[in-house]
Each structure stands twice: as C-alpha cells, then as structure tokens.
Amino acid sequence: MKLAHVIESQQFTVPMLSELFRLSEEMERIVARGGTRDYSNKIMASLFYANSTRTRFSFESAMSRLGGKVLVTEHAQSFSSDVSGETLEDTIRVVGNYSDVIVLRHNEVGGAARAAKVSVVPVINAGDGKGGQHPTQALLDLYTIYKEIRTIDGVRVAMVGNLAEGRTVRSLAYLLGKFERVRLYFVASPELQMRQDIIDYLTHHNVWFAIENDLSKILPAVDVVYMTRSESSIQPEEAGGTTTERSRYYIDDSMMWLFPQKAIIMHPLPRSNEIAASVDSDPRAAYFRQTKNGIYVRMALLVSVLG
Amino acid sequence: MKLAHVIESQQFTVPMLSELFRLSEEMERIVARGGTRDYSNKIMASLFYANSTRTRFSFESAMSRLGGKVLVTEHAQSFSSDVSGETLEDTIRVVGNYSDVIVLRHNEVGGAARAAKVSVVPVINAGDGKGGQHPTQALLDLYTIYKEIRTIDGVRVAMVGNLAEGRTVRSLAYLLGKFERVRLYFVASPELQMRQDIIDYLTHHNVWFAIENDLSKILPAVDVVYMTRSESSIQPEEAGGTTTERSRYYIDDSMMWLFPQKAIIMHPLPRSNEIAASVDSDPRAAYFRQTKNGIYVRMALLVSVLG
Amino acid sequence: MKLAHVIESQQFTVPMLSELFRLSEEMERIVARGGTRDYSNKIMASLFYANSTRTRFSFESAMSRLGGKVLVTEHAQSFSSDVSGETLEDTIRVVGNYSDVIVLRHNEVGGAARAAKVSVVPVINAGDGKGGQHPTQALLDLYTIYKEIRTIDGVRVAMVGNLAEGRTVRSLAYLLGKFERVRLYFVASPELQMRQDIIDYLTHHNVWFAIENDLSKILPAVDVVYMTRSESSIQPEEAGGTTTERSRYYIDDSMMWLFPQKAIIMHPLPRSNEIAASVDSDPRAAYFRQTKNGIYVRMALLVSVLG
Numbered sequence: 057m058k059l060a061h062v063i064e065s066q067q068f069t070v071p072m073l074s075e076l077f078r079l080s081e082e083m084e085r086i087v088a089r090g091g092t093r094d095y096s097n098k099i100m101a102s103l104f105y106a107n108s109t110r111t112r113f114s115f116e117s118a119m120s121r122l123g124g125k126v127l128v129t130e131h132a133q134s135f136s137s138d139v140s141g142e143t144l145e146d147t148i149r150v151v152g153n154y155s156d157v158i159v160l161r162h163n164e165v166g167g168a169a170r171a172a173k174v175s176v177v178p179v180i181n182a183g184d185g186k187g188g189q190h191p192t193q194a195l196l197d198l199y200t201i202y203k204e205i206r207t208i209d210g211v212r213v214a215m216v217g218n219l220a221e222g223r224t225v226r227s228l229a230y231l232l233g234k235f236e237r238v239r240l241y242f243v244a245s246p247e248l249q250m251r252q253d254i255i256d257y258l259t260h261h262n263v264w265f266a267i268e269n270d271l272s273k274i275l276p277a278v279d280v281v282y283m284t285r286s287e288s289s290i291q292p293e294e295a296g297g298t299t300t301e302r303s304r305y306y307i308d309d310s311m312m313w314l315f316p317q318k319a320i321i322m323h324p325l326p327r328s329n330e331i332a333a334s335v336d337s338d339p340r341a342a343y344f345r346q347t348k349n350g351i352y353v354r355m356a357l358l359v360s361v362l363g
Numbered sequence: 364m365k366l367a368h369v370i371e372s373q374q375f376t377v378p379m380l381s382e383l384f385r386l387s388e389e390m391e392r393i394v395a396r397g398g399t400r401d402y403s404n405k406i407m408a409s410l411f412y413a414n415s416t417r418t419r420f421s422f423e424s425a426m427s428r429l430g431g432k433v434l435v436t437e438h439a440q441s442f443s444s445d446v447s448g449e450t451l452e453d454t455i456r457v458v459g460n461y462s463d464v465i466v467l468r469h470n471e472v473g474g475a476a477r478a479a480k481v482s483v484v485p486v487i488n489a490g491d492g493k494g495g496q497h498p499t500q501a502l503l504d505l506y507t508i509y510k511e512i513r514t515i516d517g518v519r520v521a522m523v524g525n526l527a528e529g530r531t532v533r534s535l536a537y538l539l540g541k542f543e544r545v546r547l548y549f550v551a552s553p554e555l556q557m558r559q560d561i562i563d564y565l566t567h568h569n570v571w572f573a574i575e576n577d578l579s580k581i582l583p584a585v586d587v588v589y590m591t592r593s594e595s596s597i598q599p600e601e602a603g604g605t606t607t608e609r610s611r612y613y614i615d616d617s618m619m620w621l622f623p624q625k626a627i628i629m630h631p632l633p634r635s636n637e638i639a640a641s642v643d644s645d646p647r648a649a650y651f652r653q654t655k656n657g658i659y660v661r662m663a664l665l666v667s668v669l670g
Numbered sequence: 671m672k673l674a675h676v677i678e679s680q681q682f683t684v685p686m687l688s689e690l691f692r693l694s695e696e697m698e699r700i701v702a703r704g705g706t707r708d709y710s711n712k713i714m715a716s717l718f719y720a721n722s723t724r725t726r727f728s729f730e731s732a733m734s735r736l737g738g739k740v741l742v743t744e745h746a747q748s749f750s751s752d753v754s755g756e757t758l759e760d761t762i763r764v765v766g767n768y769s770d771v772i773v774l775r776h777n778e779v780g781g782a783a784r785a786a787k788v789s790v791v792p793v794i795n796a797g798d799g800k801g802g803q804h805p806t807q808a809l810l811d812l813y814t815i816y817k818e819i820r821t822i823d824g825v826r827v828a829m830v831g832n833l834a835e836g837r838t839v840r841s842l843a844y845l846l847g848k849f850e851r852v853r854l855y856f857v858a859s860p861e862l863q864m865r866q867d868i869i870d871y872l873t874h875h876n877v878w879f880a881i882e883n884d885l886s887k888i889l890p891a892v893d894v895v896y897m898t899r900s901e902s903s904i905q906p907e908e909a910g911g912t913t914t915e916r917s918r919y920y921i922d923d924s925m926m927w928l929f930p931q932k933a934i935i936m937h938p939l940p941r942s943n944e945i946a947a948s949v950d951s952d953p954r955a956a957y958f959r960q961t962k963n964g965i966y967v968r969m970a971l972l973v974s975v976l977g
Contacts, residue, residue: 092711099428109749110764113715113768117741117769120713121713123711128435129416132416134415150417150632150654151420153651154658155424326761327760351767403706404735404737434731436727439723441723453941454940456958457958460961460962460965461961461965
C-alpha cells in the first residue's frame with residue numbers, strides 16, 4: 057500500500073484498513089525480534105504547532121524503530137516568529153526540503169489538508185485543531201480492537217463519557233461504521249451524547265447503535281468499553297453536573313465483575329478518574345497495550361508513505 | 364579542504380569557495396541517490412541561545428543526511444540558568460566533551476569567535492547577534508547563484524529591500540565582491556540603502572555597483588534578484604513610510620514579464636509580502652531551491668570540519 | 671553486570687563500583703577509536719520534568735556514542751497538561767511502551783523510585799528533587815578520582831563550599847565512605863558545613879573526617895579538592911555573608927602553589943567564581959575531564975541496564 061498523505065480517517069477503505077493492520081502486525085514482529093527496517097537515510101520532521109509530547113514521542117519512536125532519523129520542534133510557530141509571520145504553506149515547502157516526511161500537529165482545523173496540498177513530501181496529520189482530525193489515533197484504536205478481539209465485524213463497542221467533544225470516539229464510531237454487524241452503545245449523560253452528525257452518518261449506513269446512560273447495564277453485553285475523559289476532567293469545576301458525571305462512569309474492581317472475560321477496556325489516555333488504578337493489573341485492561349499499538353500502526357503508516 | 368571552524372564569511376577565499384561548492388555538489392549527488400556518509404559515530408551539538416527553528420532544522424537535516432547524530436537545545440542559556448550563570452566559554456568546553464562539532468547560535472555579536480577560541484571541537488557559527496555574522500546563509504546564497512547561473516564571475520545581482528539592516532544581503536555583497544566583473548544593484552529607498560561600510564569595501568576593491576530605487580528599471584538587466592523582507596515586515600506599522608516601502612518592491616506576475624528568462628529570484632525566507640504566491644510556480648522562483656541548497660552547503664561544511 | 675534500574679548511590683556496592691569503572695574504561699576505549707556499540711535498535715527516552723540541558727546532553731551523548739536513538743522532552747509535565755493531569759506512574763507506563771530505557775529528571779524527591787516501581791523498562795535517575803538523589807553525578811565523580819588518582823582506597827579528599835546543600839558532595843562523601851582508609855576534609859563556614867546525617871554515617875562506618883574552614887591549610891595535604899558553588903552563587907545577593915564566603919574559598923594561581931603536583935581539582939560545574947579561569951590550563955584542573963568522564967560512566971550504566 058502506497059499512501060500519498062495521511063490526512064483524515066475517511067480516506068481509509070476497509071481493504072486499506074486490512075492492509076494497514078497486516079503491515080502493523082509485521083512491524084510488531086520486527087520490533088519483537090529487535091530488528092529495524094532500512095530507513096537510516098530517511099528523515100521525519102516532527103512539526104508541532106501545539107505541544108503534544110505523547111503523540112510526538114509515539115511517532116518519533118516509530119520512526120526510530122524503523123531505523124530513521126528525526127527533526128523535532130514543539131514550537132513550529134517559531135518558523136513564523138518574525139513580525140509578519142510566515143504562512144503554513146511556506147513553512148511546509150521549506151521543511152519538505154529538509155525531510156522525507158512531515159508529521160504535522162497544527163492548531164487549526166484543516167491545517168493538515170492545507171499542508172498536503174503544497175508539500176513535496178508526504179504529510180501525516182498528528183491532530184489539527186480542537187474539533188479536527190487525529191486519524192492515527194483512530195487507526196490505532198481500531199487496530200487494538202482488531203488485535204484483541206480478533207475481528208471487527210460483529211464487534212460490540214460501548215463508548216463512554218464525553219462523547220460530544222471526544223475526538224477519538226467520534227472518529228472511531230465513524231471507522232467502525234464501515235464494518236459489518238457492528239453494535240455501538242453510546243453511554244453518556246444526555247448533554248454529552250454523541251452529536252447528530254455521527255448519528256446521521258450511522259443511520260444512513262444502517263449501523264446499529266443505542267443511546268444509553270447506564271454503564272453497568274451495558275457492560276455485560278459488550279466486547280469493548282472505550283472510556284474517555286469525563287466531563288469533570290475537561291470542564292472546569294465551576295460547571296454544574298461535574299461531580300455527577302465523574303461518579304456515574306467510573307470503572308473499578310466491582311464493575312469488572314460485570315464485564316465479560318474476553319472483553320477489553322480501552323482509553324486514549326491520559327486518564328483522569330474514569331478507571332481505578334487497581335484495574336490496571338486486570339488482563340482486560342488494554343489501554344497501555346493500546347498505547348504500544350500506536351507504535352506499530354505509525355510504523356506501518358510511515359512505511360506506507362515512504363515506500 | 365579541512366576547516367578548523369566556520370566563523371565568518373571573510374575567512375573564505377575564492378579557491379576555498381570553489382572547493383566548498385564542488386563538495387556541496389558531491390553532497391547533492393549523495394542525497395539524490397539516497398546515500399549517506401559514514402558519520403554514524405559523530406555527534407553534532409545544536410547549541411541555540413536564540414530560537415531559529417529554520418536554521419536549526421537545516422543543520423540537523425544536513426548532519427542526519429551524513430548519517431550522524433544530533434544533540435539539540437533551543438534553550439542553551441539554561442546551561443547557565445543558575446543564579447550567577449556560566450560563561451559561554453565554560454559551556455563550550457563542556458559541550459565539546461559531549462560532541463564532535465558545535466553549531467552555535469548566539470545572541471551576542473562575536474559569540475562564535477569567542478567559542479572557537481576555547482573549543483576542543485570545531486564550531487560553526489549559525490548566527491551571532493542581530494548585526495553579527497551568519498556565514499552559512501551567505502555561503503548557501505552564493506552556492507545558489509553558482510548552481511543556477513553556472514558562474515559567479517560576471518553575474519549581475521540586484522539586492523532589494525531593507526539593505527541597511529539586511530544581514531544576508533550585506534554578507535552576500537561582501538562575498539560577491541571577491542569575484543570578477545560582478546555588477547551589483549542596490550535597490551532600496553534612500554533611508555534603507557546599503558550602508559557605508561559595504562560601499563567603502565566595494566569601492567576599495569573596484570567592484571561595480573549602482574544605487575537605485577526603481578526595481579522595474581533594473582529587473583530586465585540582471586541575472587539575480589535577491590529580495591529581502593521589506594521595511595514593513597521589520598519595523599512596526601507605526602513607523603512612517605511602511606506602506607510605501609511595501610508596495611514599491613513587490614514582485615508579482617506582471618513584474619515577471621520584465622524579468623529575463625534565465626534569471627532567478629532569491630529570498631532568504633521567511634517572506635512577508637515581497638513576492639506574490641502566484642510567482643512560486645514560475646521556474647525562475649529559486650527561493651525554495653535556495654533552502655534546499657542550504658542542506659548541501661551545510662553538509663559540505665560539516666564534512667570540512669569533521670574531516 | 672546487569673542492573674534493573676539506577677535509582678540511588680546506595681544501591682552500588684564496592685564490587686559493583688569496580689565493575690562499573692572497568693566497563694567505563696572499556697567505553698572510553700571504544701569512543702577513543704571512534705567505534706560504537708550495536709545499540710542502533712535501542713531507544714532511550716529523556717524524560718525531563720525540570721530543565722537540565724547539561725545532564726540531558728551528557729546522557730544523550732552517551733546513548734548516541736553507543737549507536738542508540740533518543741526521544742527528548744524537557745517539558746515532561748506536558749504529558750499531563752490536561753486539566754486534571756496524569757500521574758507520573760501512567761506517564762512512565764506509556765513512555766515505557768515507546769522506549770527501551772527511561773532517563774528521568776523529576777522535580778520531587780523519590781520520583782525515580784516511584785517510576786521504577788511501575789516501569790516495564792529500566793529507569794535511570796537523572797536527579798529527583800532539590801534534596802534528592804543524582805546518582806550518576808556521584809558515580810562520575812568517583813570514577814574521576816579512580817582514573818586520576820589510580821586508587822580510591824586511601825585517597826584524601828577536601829570538599830569545599832556549601833556542603834550543607836551540595837547534593838554532589840553529600841553523595842560523594844557517602845560513596846567514598848565505602849572504601850578503605852579514605853580521609854575527608856569538610857571545608858566550609860560553620861553554617862554551611864556537612865550535615866549531621868552524613869557525619870553520623872561516616873562516624874558509624876569509622877571513616878576518618880575533619881571539619882575545617884581554612885582551605886589553604888588543607889590544600890597541601892590532599893589528593894583531591896572538590897569545589898562546589900559557593901553560597902554567593904546559590905543564595906541571592908541580599909542574603910548576608912555572601913561576599914565573605916565567596917572570597918574565602920577561591921582557587922587562583924597563588925593557591926595552586928600550595929597544591930601537590932599529583933593532586934586534582936574537581937567541580938561539578940557550572941562554576942561561579944570559585945576557580946579562576948587562569949587555573950584551567952593547569953593539568954591539575956580536572957573539572958572538564960570530569961565532565962567527559964560522565965559520558966563513559968553513563969555509557970556503562972546504559973549498557974548495564976540494556977544488557
């Protein structure tokens with residue numbers, strides 16, 4: 057699979073996802089035996105307009121595992137620190153002359169698409185804007201389900217917490233909608249439920265979903281619980297309803313008794329207070345493995361754009 | 364060519380420049396075929412006291428293309444963050460024990476020379492102070508003329524914009540003055556014209572130059588137009604004359620009709636509003652290629668100091 | 671020697687120190703002949719919660735000299751930049767999935783021990799908290815004495831300056847106390863003398879020491895003078911006694927006449943005004959060599975934890 061750029065989840069068809077996951081598994085085997093790919097003459101530029109050490113480390117680790125080299129800035133806006141600034145387009149053209157692939161975290165929705173338009177090297181979107189895309193997170197989430205449950209067709213996924221503003225659950229819902237017989241449970245308080253655009257998309261594509269607000273009722277019936285940071289950790293304490301939200305969707309040992317033995321708990325991290333630390337040692341706690349999967353998926357994406 | 368340090372443009376004679384350009388072309392061929400040099404056991408320290416992601420990336424890309432490794436700080440002043448600070452000299456001695464070459468961006472004129480005096484490893488000046496040297500920029504500018512025009516002797520160059528404060532044009536004028544039959548046109552409003560020290564230097568060395576303020580009159584007669592950031596982008600809006608300056612020296616498609624087919628437009632970047640975006644696709648727009656040449660010239664300089 | 675983690679000086683027995691120094695000497699030989707070890711598939715994460723470019727560069731240089739790769743952040747707190755933050759434990763678990771060893775600079779005493787408890791990869795403490803451990807500094811100090819004096823048993827060491835707050839001298843006194851027939855001279859003004867916990871430790875282990883305040887009296891009788899930043903450079907100017915302290919313990923050329931020919935001066939750097947610049951060229955000035963030893967010791971520690 058040769059990709060020109062990685063800009064949004066929508067660009068991936070089901071066959072492309074299959075191919076990507078096959079490649080990700082190959083990457084995992086390479087890392088497991090301590091090998092690398094021959095990318096020692098390739099340079100990845102980490103161009104971050106907004107600080108996100110977690111995502112940046114994941115991409116840089118992936119490129120390093122491939123044997124490649126990395127240019128790093130967490131202050132990409134300093135390319136335009138002069139009085140009148142430089143356009144994103146000019147910066148991308150310059151950095152494309154310094155590197156073989158650009159990983160871009162931009163602070164405006166659509167930044168990655170603008171960059172791809174003028175870039176002479178592949179651009180990978182590492183998140184653009186608050187409401188924008190973060191496709192590699194969605195892909196690693198999907199890969200985690202694929203690896204842990206061994207199928208995506210027919211999977212039953214509960215998404216829990218602040219679904220209205222949760223970029224990861226919105227993207228994942230979108231991607232899951234492409235597969236067969238998927239069942240989605242949206243567990244949130246009414247004001248934080250999944251927004252109408254995703255609901256419309258799922259309805260239009262005949263994807264089964266249910267709106268719920270009681271997590272304990274749903275837990276026994278699903279393969280995957282995808283927790284997100286609760287309202288309380290996103291909105292300031294002053295906002296009403298915070299405490300209620302926090303306590304409503306909290307997974308501790310007692311909740312785990314309700315949960316099927318082969319099911320998994322996912323979380324994009326960082327977590328706030330949605331999951332008790334005591335749950336971490338449960339084999340069904342998949343969130344740190346999910347983090348590791350990010351390396352393999354990003355390695356596979358880098359290989360796909362670098363050729 | 365073995366260089367001890369790269370501190371200022373003045374240290375390069377014409378034969379050294381020829382040798383440097385030959386080496387830069389060799390570097391270009393190595394990169395083109397995806398190769399590296401065997402510098403995998405060499406470490407370059409990027410020691411930046413002032414933020415300049417563009418210059419830093421260019422050096423780090425060059426070192427990576429050579430197969431080498433990089434230590435990076437954009438906050439070199441933190442070496443002396445303790446109450447009473449550490450001298451530049453002490454920091455250089457320490458960093459010289461960690462690396463094989465130091466690329467130094469210092470905030471005081473003469474910083475690089477001070478560093479070279481005590482360093483046990485080669486020092487490359489990546490800019491020192493506002494009015495100081497930035498020799499690698501001047502060298503990549505000269506290399507761009509050499510590559511694009513295929514000669515420097517006899518070349519006709521217009522320098523345009525804020526010549527009084529433009530470090531790049533001042534250094535380039537100096538270097539061009541070493542070659543034969545060069546013709547320089549300084550195009551600026553009177554208050555921003557090239558300063559007397561460069562004028563004196565050129566006069567003393569019998570270099571032909573002309574003081575102009577009408578760009579359209581000059582354009583048809585030159586091989587190279589070197590645009591710089593206009594006054595408006597350097598001085599705050601409140602300063603008088605800003606708008607006039609901006610509109611006077613602006614290259615758009617209509618100006619390109621006046622411009623010879625084999626001539627080129629250069630710009631050190633970032634640009635402000637001196638060149639219309641529509642000009643970018645014109646093959647005579649050399650400013651992004653100029654950026655790329657920086658990699659080859661810096662690779663050549665690293666090879667020259669590392670041996 | 672296979673180490674799980676490097677958390678505190680106390681974990682090293684005398685046989686382990688001997689083994690570490692033998693390995694450090696081997697590293698020095700590898701670097702001297704321009705070689706590397708085969709760590710090209712290994713990744714070290716530099717996880718710095720507090721800025722310390724000097725220590726960070728030293729570790730990164732060591733990893734680069736081994737042929738390995740590095741992930742860098744000087745803003746590790748941005749892992750938890752969201753409203754409610756992420757625990758150190760969660761961050762360590764995540765970064766352990768991105769790397770093969772974590773070098774941690776934390777801002778709380780005990781941070782490294784907490785990290786080691788949950789980490790799936792080795793953790794090396796690069797300093798935790800103001801009063802905490804900085805074991806690799808203590809080890810490189812000890813290695814410097816071993817290399818320069820060719821023995822640690824029987825060595826006579828004067829520690830000078832702010833001993834009360836000096837982390838390096840406290841750790842070094844502790845480590846030296848493990849060897850035979852060592853003689854320690856603590857040279858400080860009474861209010862900055864070595865604290866009771868170290869005094870008790872030495873007394874309990876029958877280590878010879880003397881409390882002094884006249885440096886010139888001690889100088890002729892020692893093998894090593896370990897200078898630390900004086901009070902004046904740690905406390906603000908407003909604090910009383912500053913100037914006195916500064917002038918009391920100052921080594922210049924005239925002091926060097928009192929100093930044995932085979933003795934050495936050490937300093938953890940950065941120095942303030944404890945040692946005159948004119949002393950630097952004296953072969954007994956070992957402080958820059960001490961810096962270089964940090965590379966070899968840290969290479970040896972990385973090899974010991976990576977296997």
